[in-house]
Amino acid sequence: NAGVTQTPKFRVLKTGQSMTLLCAQDMNHEYMYWYRQDPGMGLRLIHYSVGEGTTAKGEVPDGYNVSRLKKQNFLLGLESAAPSQTSVYFCASSRTGIVGELFFGEGSRLTVL
């Protein structure tokens, strides 16, 4: 019952460093998402994908890039990390259709010093 798996779970970066968060889902879902959650706030959508090879911008895409080379994986990249990107990052996936709730990973806590 893996569901949605995110790696790494924790990471500390220095300003200007780059890193990639990996999201993997084993439910054969078409849609995948990256959200960020800042303290005391709800989740905000960074980027999303409606299928293999497709990506689109969400509400807060600046400073992030994504790729969906395989249906089961959705990568979130930070090319030059900034302290404002300190956050908890959630990956999610959903099936197509009206009801399709999002299934979330456990989150990745990123700190940029």
Added chain:
Amino acid sequence: AQKITQTQPGMFVQEKEAVTLDCTYDTSDPSYGLFWYKQPSSGEMIFLIYQGSYDQQNATEGRYSLNFQKARKSANLVISASQLGDSAMYFCALRMNNNAGNMLTFGGGTRLMVKP
């Protein structure tokens, strides 16, 4: 653009009592869905309940029910017989059914604390 609002930053409820968490939304589209998620202190997001805009009856899932008042654009979550394990953050989310990716827009959340 759609908007979703949770006006209660924090709430207390006595164990075994019922509690209502408020959620209002703003959209002009007729077709949409409303979701509630629970986030315990461990951090994961747990799906609780869904209500479609065309659903005739209020959604229920065990101790969770959704008080859907379409004309008032509210979708309040009711938790009956609160348990200590219900202490968590609760998020309401809106999805427009005409968007390409099924993505959700989340409210700011309500922290529920259940007192023994």
